[in-house]
Amino acid sequence: MSNEGRSKRADARRNEKTLLAAAAAVFVTSGVDAPVRDIAAKAGVGMGTIYRHFPTRADLIIAVYRHQVDACAEAGPALLADSESPHTALRKWINLFVDFLVTKHGLAEVLRSDKGGFDTLHTYFLDRLVPVCAELLDAAAAAGEIRSDLTALQLMRGVGNLCIGADDPRYDARQLVDVLIAGLRRSR
Amino acid sequence: MSNEGRSKRADARRNEKTLLAAAAAVFVTSGVDAPVRDIAAKAGVGMGTIYRHFPTRADLIIAVYRHQVDACAEAGPALLADSESPHTALRKWINLFVDFLVTKHGLAEVLRSDKGGFDTLHTYFLDRLVPVCAELLDAAAAAGEIRSDLTALQLMRGVGNLCIGADDPRYDARQLVDVLIAGLRRSR
DNA sequence: AGACAAACGGAACATCGCTCCATTATCATA
DNA sequence: TATGATAATGGAGCGATGTTCCGTTTGTCT
Numbered sequence: 206m207s208n209e210g211r212s213k214r215a216d217a218r219r220n221e222k223t224l225l226a227a228a229a230a231v232f233v234t235s236g237v238d239a240p241v242r243d244i245a246a247k248a249g250v251g252m253g254t255i256y257r258h259f260p261t262r263a264d265l266i267i268a269v270y271r272h273q274v275d276a277c278a279e280a281g282p283a284l285l286a287d288s289e290s291p292h293t294a295l296r297k298w299i300n301l302f303v304d305f306l307v308t309k310h311g312l313a314e315v316l317r318s319d320k321g322g323f324d325t326l327h328t329y330f331l332d333r334l335v336p337v338c339a340e341l342l343d344a345a346a347a348a349g350e351i352r353s354d355l356t357a358l359q360l361m362r363g364v365g366n367l368c369i370g371a372d373d374p375r376y377d378a379r380q381l382v383d384v385l386i387a388g389l390r391r392s393r
Numbered sequence: 394m395s396n397e398g399r400s401k402r403a404d405a406r407r408n409e410k411t412l413l414a415a416a417a418a419v420f421v422t423s424g425v426d427a428p429v430r431d432i433a434a435k436a437g438v439g440m441g442t443i444y445r446h447f448p449t450r451a452d453l454i455i456a457v458y459r460h461q462v463d464a465c466a467e468a469g470p471a472l473l474a475d476s477e478s479p480h481t482a483l484r485k486w487i488n489l490f491v492d493f494l495v496t497k498h499g500l501a502e503v504l505r506s507d508k509g510g511f512d513t514l515h516t517y518f519l520d521r522l523v524p525v526c527a528e529l530l531d532a533a534a535a536a537g538e539i540r541s542d543l544t545a546l547q548l549m550r551g552v553g554n555l556c557i558g559a560d561d562p563r564y565d566a567r568q569l570v571d572v573l574i575a576g577l578r579r580s581r
Numbered sequence: 582a583g584a585c586a587a588a589c590g591g592a593a594c595a596t597c598g599c600t601c602c603a604t605t606a607t608c609a610t611a
Numbered sequence: 612t613a614t615g616a617t618a619a620t621g622g623a624g625c626g627a628t629g630t631t632c633c634g635t636t637t638g639t640c641t
Contacts (some may be wrong), residue, residue: 213588214638240628251590256630303395317558318502355572366554370505379575381551384543388576402607402618428597439621501610510598589636596629601625610626611613 221258229269236311237266260317263326266306270289270309274333277301283338291344292351296386298366299339302334303382314369335361351389360389409446411436413533417457424499425454450503451514458497462521469525478564480539486529490522491570493558495518503554523549532572539577548577 227248231239241262247251259265281298288294306313315323317332339357346353364382371378415436429450433440457460469486476482494501498557503511504518519524527545534541552570559566 216638219590220588241630242628245590252630253590253632254588257588262629270533275565314506316473329474345514352572355568358563359565359569361570362558362564366557366569367551369554370531370556375546377547380543381547382552384540384551385569385573385575387580388572388578392575404606405619429599430597435619441601441621442598442619442625450598517641585638585640587636587638590619590634592634593633594629596627597613600624600625601623603621605615605618607618609614609616611615 218256220248220250224250224258224265225268226257227333228265232269232309232366235317237309238262238311255346261322261325263323263329266312266315266326267329270312273305274330277305278333278337280340285341285344290350291341291348292390295338295341295345295351296390298337299382300379301385302361302364303379304366306365307378308373310372313371314367316365317362317369330365331361345389347389352391355389402481405446408436408438408535412443412446412453413542415457416453418498420439420454420457421511424505425497426499442563449510449513451511451517454500454503454514458500462518463555465493466521466525469529473529478538479529480578483485483529483533483539483577485528486525487570487574488567490549490552490577491556491567494553495566496561498560501553501559502532504553505550505557516556533577538579543577 228244231244231247235243241252241255241329244265248255250371255265259268274356277298280301281294284294284298284301285291288308309347315321318327318328335357338361342351342355342357342360343349367381367385368378370376402493412432416432419432419435423431423459429440429443432453433443434444443453447456447472465486468489469482472486472489473479473481476485494504504515506515528547530543530545533539551573555569555573556566558564
């Protein structure tokens with residue numbers, strides 16, 4: 206899907222690039238659930254073209270943010286190597302993830318749910334990031350720094366949920382995630 | 394609004410009861426964002442009737458769950474008096490709130506947002522519960538048991554967010570809330 | 582150049598929230 | 612009890628949005 210190779214026609218490849226740029230632009234102004242028509246208009250293409258390239262909205266969102274998600278995933282092992290303790294590495298990595306989420310209006314909202322056909326999006330994020338999170342989590346648990354009764358999947362979903370509604374200035378998602386991570390510390 | 398007294402016509406009062414019952418029934422099967430048409434059909438009335446009695450969906454949801462929210466709010470002071478420590482009272486009260494939220498499909502989802510006209514719902518829950526939460530939070534802070542840099546509003550929103558998607562059996566909202574509350578404990 | 586398939590565009594259909602007002606039912610009053 | 616004022620109803624209709632479908636256009640290959 207979203208083939209970047211030479212296998213498609215030239216106009217198809219061109220339109221895919223145009224669509225990604227248009228979608229990225231619309232996402233920052235109207236959020237990730239902007240009307241399909243708006244994205245099509247911004248790109249100057251018909252709606253059929255969007256659906257041909259990105260059958261579901263999830264596919265489009267994934268394509269737009271793939272690089273950033275990958276960067277976040279790849280930062281995990283590096284942090285683990287560079288930080289003085291696994292718990293610190295975990296905290297830094299989670300902060301990276303939170304920074305990414307809160308700057309994408311509405312992304313955390315649609316990331317949450319298996320509802321509405323956003324299955325693919327949910328699955329992609331989890332497949333890509335849960336293993337990284339698990340590595341950091343295991344390291345911290347092995348070092349005896351945190352409780353070990355929480356799975357990486359649980360933690361990721363919890364953090365994702367806490368980032369919902371971060372647009373509201375009265376709600377500080379970062380602070381709540383801090384509290385959550387503090388709660389991981391092994392008691393006593 | 395939603396006058397229960399003798400001031401309205403008999404058929405109006407009758408329809409209001411019918412609507413509340415129908416809405417409650419539909420909410421458990423289809424979630425709180427079930428189509429308005431479905432609720433009207435279930436109640437055997439026209440859609441205009443719904444909008445006359447409950448101008449926004451939030452009004453309907455509030456009317457359906459008002460008693461349970463009130464019960465939760467009133468349980469706060471009682472828990473504070475009965476528990477051995479304010480922190481324990483806070484934990485128990487939060488658990489009460491979480492139990493309420495996770496059993497109402499989709500309620501946490503719509504509770505989150507100022508988006509989509511659910512303002513009233515958000516406001517009602519917060520007006521009713523934040524003062525109670527603040528009392529418990531202040532007591533625990535005064536006892537030196539928890540960090541004091543978190544507002545009751547922040548905490549309530551965080552807990553509400555963590556309850557989103559609790560339908561999924563792989564996601565245990567209660568456990569994550571436990572971790573969050575544990576994170577409130579004053580370090581060292 | 583010509584032909585063929587890939588890609589396109591946008592009209593058309595479905596769903597849902599919400600409004601509007603002609604019609605119906607209730608109730609105070611004579 | 613009959614009646615008229617008016618409270619309340621119901622559902623067609625409008626606008627917004629997601630999604631499909633197919634006649635038309637355009638690239639590419641020979």
